[in-house]
Structure formats: structure tokens, C-alpha cells
Amino acid sequence: MSQPVADPTLRVACVQFRPVLGDVAANLEATCDLLAAARAQGADLAVFPELSLTGYFLKDLVPEVAISLEGPEVERLRRAAGGLLALVGAVLETPDHRFHNAAILLGEGGVLQVHRKLYLPTYGLFDEQRDLAPGQRIQARTVRLPGRVPWRVGILICEDLWHPSAPYVLSRQGLDLLLCPSASPAQGVQGPDGPLGSAASYTAMTRTYAELFTTFLVYCNRVGYEDGVQFWGGSRVLGADGSLLAGPAPAEPLILTAAVDRGGLRRARIAYPLLRDERPAIVAAALGERGGELPTDD
Amino acid sequence: MSSPLTINPALVAGILRGFLAEETAKVGFGRVVVGLSGGVDSAVVCCLAAEALGPQQVLAVLLPYRTTDPASMRDALAVVERTGVRHRVVEITAQVDAYLAGVPEASPLRRGNKMARERMSVLYDLSLAEAALVVGTSNKTELLLGYGTLHGDMAHALNPLGDLYKTQVYELARTLAVPEPVLAKAPSADLWAGQSDEADLGxxxxxxxxxxxxxxxxxxxxxxxxxxxxxxxxxxxxxxxxxxxxxxxxxxxxxxxxxxxxxxxxxxxxxxxx
Missing domain, CATH: 1.10.10 (Arc Repressor Mutant, subunit A)
Structure with a gap:
């Protein structure tokens, strides 16, 4: 009897969500409903925006909205996800009471992976380092869904993308699908026909990373307003050659889906064998000499 | 080369309509009150609010004092007509003059501040009566220069224009239903006859x-x-x-x-x- 052939595709869904600021119970309810809606649209993987269970500009609300991996909220999400893979944003409290801006990947009946945001922006309108602790680890992992080929998945949250070392490291760990939850505020309206400044930056970064690291990329930004600041949506799915498979979505609550196919990944890596040709030893040697420190005056 | 202040008006209008709709609705209000002066700032706010919430959800309030230029009233009414919003005229002469009678030495600035604060007082009263939020019209230039009356025109719940410079408000206005005379005339706080912002500021x-x-x-x-x-x-x-x-x-x-x-x-x- 021949082995059934594993399905090389995965249907991903960006859930462009508008959380209620500081109301975890309300956002948890909405998340469970949206997981059901994503499943009804045939999704295998549902990606929610950064801090989707809490909202973004939390300030002193951070300790009040924090949950733990062992708490009832994650258990509720695990049950709601069922056979679906789901990436949900939350403030996670460590046993020693540090608070992380985290993305939790649920699937295979439990928590598969937690990414804690590495780079906490603290400039301009951002103030994350005041309230949150930075993550310490970048780790891609293999995800297996029944009847599907395995996928190497990496997670980076919003500002993490502004540091190209982060997707670089994931790429060296093996990366087929980069998931990027985001809460990017709208800023920069210059130029008579110009795009939104924030959108232009993410369009450039996501395209560049998908193309140069030859990886599928899912960018899920939130929508809605907090204290007068708009989150501009623009969620999208990119192919491993940098092409747009779906989106950018308009700035309203919606679910955007697209199928990713390993055939596309293979073709991109044949056309552009950048992964094969990369020379990490040169990077390691160059950084190793100084530990990556900037030059000093001496 | 275009000025670095040039904006994409369609993008800006979209963000501001969403701002007005969401920041009113989520606190349980579906309506707004706007003081309409006949100038470009309040005309732009009125247009955006009418588009964001529907004209019936917007109450434009015209608040003339006896020295208010009749052209201002005419221009404000043209905005009402173009946008289809509800409107009221509340004359502030009686209450302002009742106070000023006791302070005959008050400078034009003091008199102007008193008028601005009476207008604020009426708008906040109507806001309660209407279950509507007061939407402000202070632009970024005025806010940065302090060219506004504290607890007067600077008092409001939401401000869609506070991150647009005055010249950018004009750029936006030209893409909205703002009547031509409003765009053509010189900006004025209209606190006394013949006042001009640019003459005031120098x-x-x-x-x-x-x-x-x-x-x-x-x-x-x-x-x-x-x-x-x-x-x-x-x-x-x-x-x-x-x-x-x-x-x-x-x-x-x-x-x-x-x-x-x-x-x-x-x-x-x-x-x-x-």
C-alpha cells in the first residue's frame, strides 16, 4: 500500500483584529470567534496582530493585562484553536514577574512556541522598554499538521523586523515561513500621492526579507485607533520570491487568506540560491573579532 | 520640487474620518458638536465629521458676537448647506457684554478670550444636551504658537486637526466640500472687526x-x-x-x-x- 502523499500547501489567514484596549476577557472572546471564522474560511494557520489580547498603548495597564502560559486564557485558546495553528499576541508574565510582549503559537494540542519580542522600541511615540522586558532568544521550529509536509516557522514581532539580524538568524536556523504580528501606528503623510510612511517602511522590509531570505512571509498588522493613533492594517502574505500573494489589506477588521505552497519555495530557491550561497562563517568571524560592538574613539 | 509640507489629502482625510467615527463610537457617543466660525479649520472639521458620522449626527453651532463679521455667518451657513449638517445659531453678545460692562478697561485680548470661553461654555452645554462630543478645530500651527485661548477654543474632547499645519489644512480643505469664499479669505480669529491672524502674529x-x-x-x-x-x-x-x-x-x-x-x-x- 502506498503512503499517502503529504499536502505541500498551507492556507494562512491574517486576522486583522481591533482589540479593546486593556480588556483581555473581551479580546479572548473575540479571538475564539475569529478562530472559528478563520477555520470556516479553510485556514490552517491564523495569525493575529501583536498584543491582540490586550491592545498596544498599555502604559500602566501592562501588569493588569498580563497572563501566564499556565493560565486559563491560554487553555481557552488551546481548545478554541483545535486542529488549527494560531499565533496570538499577549503580555506574558514570567514566574519572577517580568512582562514580555509575546506571540504564542498554539497547535498540535498545546503551545508550540513562544516568541518574546527582542527589540522593544523606546523612541518617538513608543515607550516599550519602560514597561516590558526584552526577549533573549530567536528560535525557528518545525510545525507538523496531519497530512501536510512539515514547515519551518519563525516568529518576529513588529520592531524585530527593523533589525535584519533577526530574520538572518532565523534563516540560518531553517526558515520556510516567517510570521510577523504587528501593531504599527500610522505616521508620515507627506507627498501629494505618497503612501503612509509606516506602510512604505513595512512594504519595503517585508518584500526585501521574503526575497533575500527566500521565505514565505505573513505580515499581520492590527487596525483601529488608540488615543487618536491609527493602526493602518495592510496585512499581507508574500511569496518566497518577494511577490505579493494576498493583500495589502485595507485598514478595517477582516480576515485575509492565501495558500502557501512548498513548490513556490523550491522554485524561488532554485532561481535565487541565496540560502545555499550564504557564508555565515564570514559573519561569525567579523562579529567575533569585536563581539559586534560599534567602533569606539580609541 | 514640492514643499516638504505637502500632504496626501485623500490619505489624511481617510485617517481623520476613521478617527472621528471610532473615537466617538467607542466611548458610547455617535454624535459631535462643532463650533462653526466661517473659517477654514471649522469648515474642514464639519466636512470630515459629516462624512464620518453622517450629517444628521453633526450639530454645527454658529456663535456670533455683535462685532462678528456678517461674512463669517454667511460663510458658515454655506458650510452648513454644503455638508447638510444640523445647525443652531447661539448669539453670545448678551452674556459677554454683561460681563464686559463691569470691566470697561479690558483689552481687546481679554475681550477676545472672554468670547472664546463663552463659546466653549455653550458648546459644552449643548454637548450634554445632545449626548455629543465637542470636536475642536485647533491646528498644529496654532497649538505650537499658543495662538488660541486656554479653556476657550483649545477646550474639546477630540481634535482631528491638531497634527496638521495651517497650510496643510488648506491643502486638505481644497479636496473637501469647503465653499470657495472660505478658502479665499484671509484667516481671522474674528474677535474684533478687521482682525487678521497674520497681522496679529506678525x-x-x-x-x-x-x-x-x-x-x-x-x-x-x-x-x-x-x-x-x-x-x-x-x-x-x-x-x-x-x-x-x-x-x-x-x-x-x-x-x-x-x-x-x-x-x-x-x-x-x-x-x-x-
């Missing part, structure tokens, strides 16, 4: 906006702004006005005593729970 909005844009948005040093071809005296004047009026842009100072003082180390978003 410089043009075009110059002020260029200087403020480079100082504030681009964070250039004053010498770098002068090097762009702007007068050193004017750069210094504008920067000093911005510094002197910082207090108007902040809540009152609270004397710190405890370990958690409101707005210093008690920091919650205004949209807490919304």
Missing part, C-alpha cells in the same frame, strides 16, 4: 509653518533652519513662542507628593477599556 502662516516643520518634525537646530533661507529673527521668534506656550499644551502641574501622581507615574491611556 508673520505669515507659510513662513511659520516652514519654520515649525523643520524645527518640530525634522528636529533641525535653529541654525540649520536659518541655513534653509529663513530669517534668523523670525526663526528665533517662532521658537520662543513655541517654548513660552508649552504650558498651554499640558495639563495643569500637580505638586508631587505620593509615589504615584496622576499623569507623571500614574499613566493610563485615555482609551482605557475602549
Amino acid at each position: 508673520f505669515t502662516y507659510a513662513d511659520a509653518d516652514r519654520i515649525l516643520y523643520h524645527l518640530v518634525d525634522e528636529r533641525r537646530r535653529p541654525a540649520e533652519v536659518v541655513a534653509l533661507g529663513l530669517s534668523p529673527e523670525l526663526v528665533a521668534t517662532v521658537r520662543e513662542r513655541m517654548r513660552q506656550n508649552q504650558y498651554k499644551r499640558r495639563l495643569p502641574l500637580i505638586a508631587k507628593l505620593s509615589r504615584r501622581t496622576i499623569d507623571r507615574d500614574f499613566r493610563y491611556p485615555r482609551d482605557w477599556g475602549y
Whole structure:
């Protein structure tokens, strides 16, 4: 009897969500409903925006909205996800009471992976380092869904993308699908026909990373307003050659889906064998000499 | 080459309509009250609010004093007609004059401030009667220069224009249903006959906006702004006005005593729970 052939595709869904600021119970309810809606649209993987269970500009609300991996909220999400893979944003409290801006990947009946945001922006309108602790680890992992080929998945949250070392490291760990939850505020309206400044930056970064690291990329930004600041949506799915498979979505609550196919990944890596040709030893040697420190005056 | 202040008006209008719709709806209000002066700022706010919420959800209030230029009323009514919003005329002469009769020595500035605060008082009364939020019309130029009355026109719940310079408000206005006479006339607070903002300020909005844009948005040093071809005296004047009026842009100072003082180390978003 021949082995059934594993399905090389995965249907991903960006859930462009508008959380209620500081109301975890309300956002948890909405998340469970949206997981059901994503499943009804045939999704295998549902990606929610950064801090989707809490909202973004939390300030002193951070300790009040924090949950733990062992708490009832994650258990509720695990049950709601069922056979679906789901990436949900939350403030996670460590046993020693540090608070992380985290993305939790649920699937295979439990928590598969937690990414804690590495780079906490603290400039301009951002103030994350005041309230949150930075993550310490970048780790891609293999995800297996029944009847599907395995996928190497990496997670980076919003500002993490502004540091190209982060997707670089994931790429060296093996990366087929980069998931990027985001809460990017709208800023920069210059130029008579110009795009939104924030959108232009993410369009450039996501395209560049998908193309140069030859990886599928899912960018899920939130929508809605907090204290007068708009989150501009623009969620999208990119192919491993940098092409747009779906989106950018308009700035309203919606679910955007697209199928990713390993055939596309293979073709991109044949056309552009950048992964094969990369020379990490040169990077390691160059950084190793100084530990990556900037030059000093001496 | 276009000015660095040039905006994409369609993009801006979309963000501002969403701002008005969401920031009113999520706190349980579907309606707004706007003081309509006949000038460009309140005309733009009226247009955006009518588009965002529907004209029936917008109450435009015309608040003339006996010295108000009749052309202002005519222009304000043209905005009402073009946008289809509801409107009311509430004359403030009686209450303002009742107070000013007791202070005959009051300067034009004091008289103007009194009028601005009476208007605010009427708008907030109607806001309660209408279950509607007061939407402000102060632009970024006015806010940075302190060219507004504290607890007068600077008092409101939401401000869609506070991050647009005056010249950018005009750019936006030209793409909205703002009547031509509103766009054509010289900006004026209309606190006394023949008043002109630019005469009051002693410089043009075009110059002020260029200087403020480079100082504030681009964070250039004053010498770098002068090097762009702007007068050193004017750069210094504008920067000093911005510094002197910082207090108007902040809540009152609270004397710190405890370990958690409101707005210093008690920091919650205004949209807490919304």
C-alpha cells in the first residue's frame, strides 16, 4: 500500500483584529470567534496582530493585562484553536514577574512556541522598554499538521523586523515561513500621492526579507485607533520570491487568506540560491573579532 | 520640487474620518458638536465629521458676537448647506457684554478670550444636551504658537486637526466640500472687526509653518533652519513662542507628593477599556 502523499500547501489567514484596549476577557472572546471564522474560511494557520489580547498603548495597564502560559486564557485558546495553528499576541508574565510582549503559537494540542519580542522600541511615540522586558532568544521550529509536509516557522514581532539580524538568524536556523504580528501606528503623510510612511517602511522590509531570505512571509498588522493613533492594517502574505500573494489589506477588521505552497519555495530557491550561497562563517568571524560592538574613539 | 509640507489629502482625510467615527463610537457617543466660525479649520472639521458620522449626527453651532463679521455667518451657513449638517445659531453678545460692562478697561485680548470661553461654555452645554462630543478645530500651527485661548477654543474632547499645519489644512480643505469664499479669505480669529491672524502674529502662516516643520518634525537646530533661507529673527521668534506656550499644551502641574501622581507615574491611556 502506498503512503499517502503529504499536502505541500498551507492556507494562512491574517486576522486583522481591533482589540479593546486593556480588556483581555473581551479580546479572548473575540479571538475564539475569529478562530472559528478563520477555520470556516479553510485556514490552517491564523495569525493575529501583536498584543491582540490586550491592545498596544498599555502604559500602566501592562501588569493588569498580563497572563501566564499556565493560565486559563491560554487553555481557552488551546481548545478554541483545535486542529488549527494560531499565533496570538499577549503580555506574558514570567514566574519572577517580568512582562514580555509575546506571540504564542498554539497547535498540535498545546503551545508550540513562544516568541518574546527582542527589540522593544523606546523612541518617538513608543515607550516599550519602560514597561516590558526584552526577549533573549530567536528560535525557528518545525510545525507538523496531519497530512501536510512539515514547515519551518519563525516568529518576529513588529520592531524585530527593523533589525535584519533577526530574520538572518532565523534563516540560518531553517526558515520556510516567517510570521510577523504587528501593531504599527500610522505616521508620515507627506507627498501629494505618497503612501503612509509606516506602510512604505513595512512594504519595503517585508518584500526585501521574503526575497533575500527566500521565505514565505505573513505580515499581520492590527487596525483601529488608540488615543487618536491609527493602526493602518495592510496585512499581507508574500511569496518566497518577494511577490505579493494576498493583500495589502485595507485598514478595517477582516480576515485575509492565501495558500502557501512548498513548490513556490523550491522554485524561488532554485532561481535565487541565496540560502545555499550564504557564508555565515564570514559573519561569525567579523562579529567575533569585536563581539559586534560599534567602533569606539580609541 | 514640492514643499516638504505637502500632504496626501485623500490619505489624511481617510485617517481623520476613521478617527472621528471610532473615537466617538467607542466611548458610547455617535454624535459631535462643532463650533462653526466661517473659517477654514471649522469648515474642514464639519466636512470630515459629516462624512464620518453622517450629517444628521453633526450639530454645527454658529456663535456670533455683535462685532462678528456678517461674512463669517454667511460663510458658515454655506458650510452648513454644503455638508447638510444640523445647525443652531447661539448669539453670545448678551452674556459677554454683561460681563464686559463691569470691566470697561479690558483689552481687546481679554475681550477676545472672554468670547472664546463663552463659546466653549455653550458648546459644552449643548454637548450634554445632545449626548455629543465637542470636536475642536485647533491646528498644529496654532497649538505650537499658543495662538488660541486656554479653556476657550483649545477646550474639546477630540481634535482631528491638531497634527496638521495651517497650510496643510488648506491643502486638505481644497479636496473637501469647503465653499470657495472660505478658502479665499484671509484667516481671522474674528474677535474684533478687521482682525487678521497674520497681522496679529506678525508673520505669515507659510513662513511659520516652514519654520515649525523643520524645527518640530525634522528636529533641525535653529541654525540649520536659518541655513534653509529663513530669517534668523523670525526663526528665533517662532521658537520662543513655541517654548513660552508649552504650558498651554499640558495639563495643569500637580505638586508631587505620593509615589504615584496622576499623569507623571500614574499613566493610563485615555482609551482605557475602549
